[in-house]
Amino acid sequence: MPELAEVEFFRKRWHLAAAGERVVRVLTQDRGKLLRELDVPAFRRALLGARLESSEARAKQMLFRFSGDVWLGLHLGMSGELTVENPGYVPGKHDHLVIVTGKPGRRMQATHALVFHDPRMFGRIRFHVGSEPPGWWTGIAPAVLSPAFTVPAIAAFLARRRRAPIKAVLLMQERFPGIGNWMADEILWHAAIHPARPAGSLNPAEVRRLWRECRQVSRAALRVIAGRGDRIPPDLNVGIPRTWLFKHRWRPGGTCPKTGRPLAHATIAGRTTCWSPARQKSAAHASRRLFQLAGRPSTRQ
DNA sequence: GTATTTGTTGTTGC
């Protein structure tokens, strides 16, 4: 489930509950590969007694900074969630990490249980001790909403991936951090670009539209989904505007909110993809147009 | 029983 804005929502949820509190207890459950990168005893030792000082979300990842130069990195994978429970919470089958926190003070009473829940276990838990943030965090690509996300940078990236479908390229975190399956479809729909078009077939106006819609969709998603950031679960069906593709894509017989025409579904780039054929021109149309554009100068000579 | 899933990584082949 979690893409950019939902990840930010979950970060806020833990942060609002436990910022400034100290770790009283750490429970881990080693199933699958979730803790594979973790030295569990060292992890528990470092975290116990540490205070949650700050946190940040980038792309689909979160970083929680604790006192004593302790950094906790989380990736929610396909099905991960962060919840806040009562301190006596008993971990369920898919609760892989539970951090119990308490208000600093002489009695150090436990107040919250921060729960990392992930049934499909594609998530990731990482841990680092040091005065600087770890490389796996600082190496994340500059955000879509940062000044480094420019039209020329996007154009250069599309040129390098010119044979891949644009849908596949939008899912590449090295250039489009935080964008996942539904956001990619939403962006392409807003930009009126067919998801199967080769990335290299987009003309400059289309590249610019793609750039703009990456930013618009990210900004709006953060506002309506992450903005609430409390214990209420993120409900995409409440927050997202009715005018977006998202609200129609899984409805049986769903239609494009802009054209009123039927939506199409297919696997593109190995992922379930939804688009509006009336609005997003097919690869064949696009290449014919490209051919005409390319041919124009030569006819003039 | 089958097919589906909002993510990433490693391998293979061009």
Next chain:
DNA sequence: TGCAACAACAAATA
């Protein structure tokens, strides 16, 4: 070499 395609990971749900 760099890029593109795909299987694999694991478990719930329809």
